[in-house]
Amino acid sequence: MRHQIRKTALLAAAATAATSLALASCSAGSSTSGGNAGASSGGATGGQQSSDAALSIGLVAEPANLDFTKTDGAAIPQVLLYNVYQGLVQLDQKGDISPALATKWTVSDDRKTYTFDLAKDAKFTNGKPFTADDAKFSIDRVKKDWTVSLKSAMNVVDSTTVVSPTQLKVVLKAPSNDWLYRMTTRVGAMFSRTGVDALATKPVGTGPYQLGKWTRGDSISLVRNDAYWGTKPYYQTVTFKYFKDPTALNNALLTGTINVIGTVQTPESLGQFENNDKYQVIEGTTNGEVVLSFNNGSGPMKNKKMREAVRYAIDHKALVDTCWAGRGALIGSMVPPTDPWYEDLTGLYPHDVAKAKTLLKESGEANQTLRLRIPTLPYAVSCGTVVKSQLEQAGFKVKLDQLEFPAAWLTTVFTNADYDMSIVAHVEPRDMGAVFGDPTYYTRYTNPAFSALLKQADEGTEAEQVADMKKAARMLSEDAAADWLFVLPNLIVADKGITGIPKNAISESFDVTGLAGS
C-alpha cells in the first residue's frame, strides 16, 4: 500500500499557500473559457473521437467506500474526481487552475469576492441540471455535513450567494490564495441537491464518466456518461483494478489483463518494461515528499544540532539510488518541483560526515539511541535500513522499528508522537503548512515566524505569495525541521499506443478523460 498521509489543513487558510497564476489575474479563466471542460481538462486530446473501446488500469489501494465527504484517503478521489465529479475549477497538467463547471470567474479588488459564471448545459447523472443552487449547496455542505478534516479548507468562506441560475458569488472572510486552489481538489466537488443520499455507493456527478460496476476487493468500472455536456471521452469503459501485491500488478500487465500500471510500486522492476517494445514507461513527478520526519517537540531531536547532524549524515543521492532505483527528485525542503515556489535547496545540507560527527558531539546527545519508527510501506521499509546505516556510519545510535501501517503507526507515531524519527511520504498537494505549520501535528514543529510567513503568503498577491513561500521553505530547511529524502516519482507503464496519460500526478485525480487509444 502506498501511503498517503492526508493532512489537514488546519491552517489551510492561513498556512498553506495556494494558487498559481490563474488566480492573480482577475480575468483568470476568461482567456480559456468556453463551456467545454473536456477540452481544457487534464490530458484531453482535442479532436479524439469517442469509441466503444475499454481500458483497464491497475492500481494499489482500493477505496473502502465512495464517499470522500466522510472517508479520508487518496483512493476515492483518485477514481472519482474529474472523472465522475467535477469542480468549478480544476488543475491542468501544468498545475494551473483552469475552468471546469465554471466557464470563467472574476476576483474583486479586495481579493475577497469571487464571482463564478457557470456552464449552462451541465447536467448531473440523475438527470437534474447543474445550477448555481447546486454550487451553493455543495460549498455550504462542506462545513455542514463533511466529517473529514479536509473540510477546514472551506472555513475561510464567509457566504455563498446565488446571483442567477448560472452565477454564484462567494465571499471570503479574508483574502486566500489557497482557497481557489483547494476548490480544484475534492473539497470543491459539485454535488446534486438530490444526489447525496447514498454517496458511499452511488456517486452522482456531472463528469464525463459515471460509476459502472464495483466488485469489492477487485475492481471499479466507470462507463462513459452519454449525456455529458462537454467533449465526450474516448473510452466507453475504464476499469480500475486493484492489486495489493506489486508482482501481481506487473504480471497483470505482462499477461494483458490490464493496459496500464497506474503507479509502479517497485521501481527496480521497471527494467522488464523498458526493454520491451510493447510498453511505454512514463516517469514524472508527484506531490509526495518522502520525509525523514523528526520529533521537534521532545527527545533528542528537539536539539537543533542533532537535526542538523542527521541532515549532514545522509547521502541523498546514494540513498535514492539504493532504495528507490534512483528514481525521484532530490528537493531539500517541503516543496515538490511542480510547485511555483520550488527551488533546489539540496545545497543547504550537503553530505558531510565529518561535520555530522562534530555536530553530534557538540549536541551532547551522542549517547542517545534514536528510535526510527517507520510504517510498513514499501518506500519506508526500503529506505529505512539505508538511513539507519548511513546514520550509524556517522556515529549515531539508531534503533529501527517497523510499525504496521496504518493502524499501529497512526497510534504510535502520528497520534502519540512516541518517536524520534520516521519516514513517510506526505502526498497531499501544497502541504508545507499542514505538516509544519501546526504545533500539534506529529512533527511537533513550532515556529511563529514560519507560520506568520505562510499567512502572509496566503493573503498576498501572486508575486508576494511565491516570494514568501520560497522564504518559508528555506526557513524550514535551514532550521532542519525534517530531512527530505526525495519526491516519489510518478511511474506509469502502459501498452504502447495509449495516449494522453498525464506525466505528473499533481492533482488528486487519476484523470482518464483525456486517454485515448490508437
Added chain:
Amino acid sequence: MILRLLQRLAILLISLAVSSVIVFAFMAVLPGDPARVALGVNATDSSVAEMRREFGLDRSPVAQYLSWVTGLVTLDPGNSYVSSTAIGPQLSDRLQVTLWLVVAAMALAVVVAIPVGTVMAVRHRQVSGLALSAVSQLGVAIPAFLAGILLITVFAVNLGWLPANGWTPPADDPVMFLKQLVLPVLSLGLVQAAVLTRYVRSAVLDVLREDYLRTARAKGLTPMRALVRHGLRNAAVPVVTVLGLQLATLLIGAVVVERVFVIPGLGSLLLDSVSQRDLIMVQDVVMILVVAVLVVNFVVDLLYLLIDPRLRVGAR
C-alpha cells in the same frame, strides 16, 4: 447412535461459543483504533470520539461482544466500520469465491491422491512406487504460495497460456472463469494432493499387512481386487480424518493464494479488513473460518459412523 450424535453436536456448540470469545478477545487487544484509521490522519479528537460512538466502541466489552454474537446468530451482522455497507452480502459474495477455490482444490487433491497413493502402496518396493513417493515428498515441501508464484511465472508470464491473476464470476464468463481458476486451484490442490497421497499410501500399506487381506489373497483374489473389495473401506477411516484436517488447511491456504492470484475471496477480505481495522468484519470472517473448520470436523465424525460399523455398535 442418537446419543453419540447429540454428544458431538454439543461439543460443536461449545467449541463455537469458546472460539467466539477467543476471537473477540484477540480483536480487542489488537493495537490501533478503528475510528482513527477510518477517519485518517488528521481527524480531530472529537470526530474520532464521535466515530467511536457511531461504531459502538464506547460500550463495555461485554455489551460489544453480546451485540456482535446476536448479530451473527440472527444472521444480521450489521454494517462494516469502514465501508458503512451491510456485512452480510459481502461475506456471502466472498465466501462463494473461496468455496469455488477450496472445493475445486479438494476435488483435485482427492482425484490425484487416492489412485496415486494406492499405486504407491501396492508397488512400494518397485521403482515406480518409489519415484512417485519421491515426487510427493517434494510436493509436501513446497508451500502453496510458492507453487502459485512458480506456476504464474511459467504458465502465465513466460508461456502466456493462462491469465496470471484475476477472478471472473462463472455467470459472467464461464470460459474466463475456468481459465482463471486453473492456476490457483493447481497451486492449492497439488500441494494438498501430495500430502494426501502420503496418507493414502500409509493407510493402504497398513491394510495390505492385515490378516484378512492375506486370507482374501489365499482365496485366490488378485492383490488389487482383494484391496478394493476388503481393504479400501478400512483404509478410508484415517484418510477421511486427514481430509477433514486438510479442508481446514485449504481454507487458511486460500488466504495467501488469493493474495497471490488477486482473487476477491474471504482471504483477501480478511487481510484488507485487518489492515483497515474493520474489526467487526475481521471477527465475522474469522468466525466463518472457525465455523467451517468445526463443522467439517463434525461431519468427519459423522462419516466415521457411516464408514465403520464398529463405531456405531460401540456407541450403544
